[in-house]
Amino acid sequence: MTFRKNHPPKFSGDYDPEGDRLWLAETEKIFEAMGCLEEHKVPYATFMLQGEAENWWKFVKPTLAAPRGVIPWNSFKDKFLDNYFPRDLRKRKAREFLDLKQGNMSVGEYTAKFNELLQYWPQYQDAWNEEGLCAQFENGLRLEIQQAVSYMQITDFNQLVTKCRIFEDKMKERQTRGFGGPQRSHPF
Known part of the structure; x- marks a missing residue:
């Protein structure tokens, strides 16, 4: 067999x-x-x-x-x-999906958790609605990332995730340079 x-x-x-x-x-x-x-x-x-x-x-x-x-x-x-x-557990998982927030997770970790819980979202089961998916993903992002990407009105999920990761990487880069990079001396 x-x-x-x-x-x-x-x-x-x-x-x-x-x-x-x-x-x-x-x-x-x-x-x-x-x-x-x-x-x-x-x-x-x-x-x-x-x-x-x-x-x-x-x-x-x-x-x-x-x-x-x-x-x-x-x-x-x-x-x-x-x-x-059972249905009550599936509903709880659906609620967890709808309430998901990035918090201290990286964009990559948030995306993985989002994708894991996505299967419990009833609307996902019925029909693929990528625009709604992007809106839900954006809604859970940390405010600074959400503000950076929301004006773009991205309706392609993979593109949205990529833009969020790029923004997050640039933020980390800026923070690293600002706190640990070369210091300028001010001649007086």
Whole structure:
């Protein structure tokens, strides 16, 4: 079985919402890499369930009966997330995304956290809206960076991040020169 050659992780159903979501993401990554057919996804993934998760699947499987016996991957995924990464936790993560502020993080660290939490933003799930994404990113930036880039009205996310990083680097450079650079003497 090609799926097993990719060393898919086992899933036992322990309470670890982030780990549970990561198991699902890793499984989907393997499906994509191997060009897995829709009708094989659920059987392959459920083969990796063990313990409590295997018992959960035995209970849930009959509720997902589908034509020709093929359970759609999205149906499995929805049931899985409802059980192992419940709606209240997804809402909390969405709120964390909307409230995210750069604070003391570098632009790079802020971007990584932004991208990590982005998957929980419901609007991102429905349709890609890059202008809204840029507005949300800008909203969380430190004031001096926000003021430097907002007038540009950048609607390309990668370009916005690049401009923010450049500005941050120039600010650091200016601070370094101002405090540790060569001092001018004033002849009197």
